[in-house]
């Protein structure tokens with residue numbers, strides 16, 4: 001259950017179409033959702049055999065898929081949404097999503113620190129508390145990502161549905177000429 005390093009595309013928002021950044025955010029959410037579902041299904045998250053690798057994987061997830069993902073959204077996705085949004089309601093949702101980042105980032109950093117501390121030795125009680133905190137965090141993170149997906153998908157398809165400009169010269173119908 002090791003978080004894969006996503007090959008992030010260049011972040012220069014001005015050089016990328018809104019459709020592309022929304023698509024990237026949606027695909028990163030898919031990974032967040034899969035990873036979270038795997039962790040949520042695990043009843044004994046820190047079993048004795050593999051707890052070191054699980055701690056490393058969780059720390060990596062928090063860094064890459066929460067801290068860096070949020071940074072990408074704040075730098076590239078949200079500004080695009082604010083610019084492209086057709087309604088005040090959409091802009092309001094974006095502002096709410098941005099507000100949700102603050103407590104989630106603080107929680108991710110807190111969990112990261114706890115994972116460092118607990119790996120140096122802890123009692124059963126501390127493991128249980130940490131496991132509960134991780135489950136709670138992932139549930140909130142998934143709810144946040146779902147809310148984002150709803151708005152990213154709506155914007156993504158809004159952009160895609162814009163009819164392309166007609167070509168200056170009507171292209172030849174290849175099927176006709178092949179007969």
Ligand SMILES: [Fe+2]
Nearest residue numbers: 070073097148
């Ligand atoms: Fe977000």
Ligand SMILES: [Fe+2]
Nearest residue numbers: 029073145148
């Ligand atoms: Fe997100």
